[in-house]
Structure formats: structure tokens, C-alpha cells
Amino acid sequence: xxxxxxxxxxxxxxxxxxxxxxxxxxxxxxxxxxxxxxxxxxxxxxxxxxxxxxxxxxxxxxxxxxxxxxxxxxxxxxxxxxxxxxxxxxxxxxxxxxxxxxxxxxxxxxxxxxxxxxxxxxxxxxxxxxxxxxxxxxxxxxxxxxxxxxxxxxxxxxxxxxxx
Amino acid sequence: xxxxxxxxxxxxxxxxxxxxxxxxxxxxxxxxxxxxxxxxxxxxxxxxxxxxxxxxxxxxxxxxxxxxxxxxxxxxxxxxxxxxxxxxxxxxxxxxxxxxxxxxxxxxxxxxxxxxxxxxxxxxxxxxxxxxxxxxxxxxxxxxxxxxxxxxxxxxxxxxxxxx
DNA sequence: CCAAACAATCTCGACATCAAGATTCTTGAC
DNA sequence: GTCAAGAATCTTGATGTCGAGATTGTTTGG
Numbered sequence: 001x002x003x004x005x006x007x008x009x010x011x012x013x014x015x016x017x018x019x020x021x022x023x024x025x026x027x028x029x030x031x032x033x034x035x036x037x038x039x040x041x042x043x044x045x046x047x048x049x050x051x052x053x054x055x056x057x058x059x060x061x062x063x064x065x066x067x068x069x070x071x072x073x074x075x076x077x078x079x080x081x082x083x084x085x086x087x088x089x090x091x092x093x094x095x096x097x098x099x100x101x102x103x104x105x106x107x108x109x110x111x112x113x114x115x116x117x118x119x120x121x122x123x124x125x126x127x128x129x130x131x132x133x134x135x136x137x138x139x140x141x142x143x144x145x146x147x148x149x150x151x152x153x154x155x156x157x158x159x160x161x162x163x164x
Numbered sequence: 165x166x167x168x169x170x171x172x173x174x175x176x177x178x179x180x181x182x183x184x185x186x187x188x189x190x191x192x193x194x195x196x197x198x199x200x201x202x203x204x205x206x207x208x209x210x211x212x213x214x215x216x217x218x219x220x221x222x223x224x225x226x227x228x229x230x231x232x233x234x235x236x237x238x239x240x241x242x243x244x245x246x247x248x249x250x251x252x253x254x255x256x257x258x259x260x261x262x263x264x265x266x267x268x269x270x271x272x273x274x275x276x277x278x279x280x281x282x283x284x285x286x287x288x289x290x291x292x293x294x295x296x297x298x299x300x301x302x303x304x305x306x307x308x309x310x311x312x313x314x315x316x317x318x319x320x321x322x323x324x325x326x327x328x
Numbered sequence: 329c330c331a332a333a334c335a336a337t338c339t340c341g342a343c344a345t346c347a348a349g350a351t352t353c354t355t356g357a358c
Numbered sequence: 359g360t361c362a363a364g365a366a367t368c369t370t371g372a373t374g375t376c377g378a379g380a381t382t383g384t385t386t387g388g
Contacts, residue, residue, distance in 0.1 A: 002324075005323055005324065013229040018229075027312070028315055032203060067181055087375055106336095109383075133189060140193065140322070149191075154314075155195040159171075159198065162303045239366060251346070253367070275353045275365070
């Protein structure tokens, strides 16, 4: 292994204090959690250039990648972004204020709503995506492509494991 | 690759909508973020058995693994847990209320404070650790040990990459 | 066709977090 | 010794999220 990091120190400390417990799982799982927090910060930085918050990008990008006509129900957005329905109501409200989305009635279900990306929202999210990926490729360049693919595959397996 | 997951769908959608952008970095980085959120939920579940919140465990475990006499400064706890100083003040307040820690004056620096784990706090965090690791080993069992070690190593590399 | 179960969205209050700044104390240069 | 710079902690106000429940509309079994 290369230079020790924070997680190596945490694991070493636990082994000293609790030699009766096998903490080796932390080498993978704690590292994922900590790395995710670092990635959040990096993303926040990347979006700041475009005056976007991370949560705004999360919603706008879900609409963008849905393809034309760039509209999804709040429920669908909840599923895509892993937040609660109350949170999504709040997010959509603020995105409407900023002029990035519009709320329209669902013609087929009077309970339903469609959240639609505006032209302004689309331009913004398109630019932010490019910026984000430049940063992400930079970060990921620390891994050669073969290894990156192996890691992606392992993470896919883990995701299935934790969800069941 | 095994069965496609949410990230595979997201990447495929982006490739359809933005064929001009290379989104392959998401296979690793988005998966890390999403997996971290799933892990948070799993941890929350594990701690609920012991009446602990995740943030409580984060603080108590930092104190516990520091070893005897189980005390650290707020500043040190901030560094260990990746939160701001204001957050830590609040957390320590509430842990004092629950009787899991005590605040004592630092004898060498009158600005300083030492946050000390109580016997009750120690019992609780020790039990929660065992529970947490049982769950984590279960999740990680989806990967054979060799692969897990490779992933840990790659994540260590990525952490260094994102921090610089 | 009615009632009950179900579904989609929104409302509301509690709560945890952050960022910036205030407070109190320490240290080092002169 | 004193003063300015720095350090450790706490305070405050704004913000975003969650969870539970309310509202409105749809579906289905009898």
C-alpha cells in the first residue's frame, strides 16, 4: 500500500484499542464515506463557477438527462436524487424562483405535476456538466483506466450488497 | 460487468443526451457518492439498536479509539469528524446532556477544553462498534478479500488525488 | 357505483449543519 | 513587559433536510 491516509490511522487506532474486533471492513467502507465527503466539496467548487448549488445540479441534471421534453414528475425526481418528497417540493419551489424549471399540471392525472426544465435551466446545467466532468476526470486520472474499471465493477457489486 | 445499476442507467442516459461529453468518470465517482448515501442509511439502522445517532457515534468513536484517558480537544474532534467548529460545539453539548461525555478545562491552556468519554459513553460506543462491524462485514462479503484490498488501495489513491 | 385502499404531492415543525464573526487566551517580536 | 498576531472555542443566523401527516385524486373489489 502507498502512503497511509486518515483511514489507515483510524483502523490502526481501533486495532490497538479493540484487538478483539475485526475492523478491516473500514478500509473499504469508511474510505467510501470519507471520499464521498471530499467529492462533495470538490463538486461544490466546480458548480460555484456557474452559480449553482450541488442540490440544484442534482435536480436539473436529472431533468436534462431524461431527454426531450425535459420533464419529470416530482416523484420521479425523488427517486433519482435520493431525497424525501418534502425536500423535493422545496427544491422545485426554489428552482422555479430562479427560473430554471416550471411546474405544469399533468394532463393525465390531476394529482400529478410535471417539472419542466426551462431554456435557461438547460443552458446552465449543460455548462455545469462540462465543468464537473473536467474536474472529475482530473481526479480520476490518478487511476489507470483498467483499475478504474475494476473499481467501478466492485462498487457496483457493493451497491447491490448494501441495498439488499 | 454484472447486472446494471442506477449509475449505469445514468451514464447511459448522459451518453444518449450528451454524446460530446465523456461521462465515464461517473462510473467510479458517482458510484462512490451514491454508495456512501446507502451506507449512511445502513449505519443509521445499525446504531438505532443502541439508541445512537450516526453523528453521536462519530464523536464517541473518535474519543474511544484515542485510547485512555479517552479525551480529546474539540479542535481535534473537528479534524477527526470533518465538521465545522460550530457543529462540534453543538454536538458536544448534546452528548453532555445524554451523559456520554463531559467537558473539562484544559489544565495547560485556559482557552482549551477537553471532551472526556464517560463510562456510559464508552459502554455504548463499544457495543455500537461491534454491531456496526457485523453489518459492514456482511456488506463487504460480496467482495472476496483480494478484491477488497485492491479497492481499498485504489480508494486511498483517489482520496489523495481529490484532496490535492 | 361506492367505499376503501392506494398514490402523488405538499405542508409543517424539528433539527443538524455551516459560515462568519465574537470572545478569550497564548505567544513571539521588539 | 507590551502589543499584535494567532489559536481555541463558542455564538448566531440562515439554510437545507427529514419525517409525519394532510390533502387531493385514482383505482379496485364487491
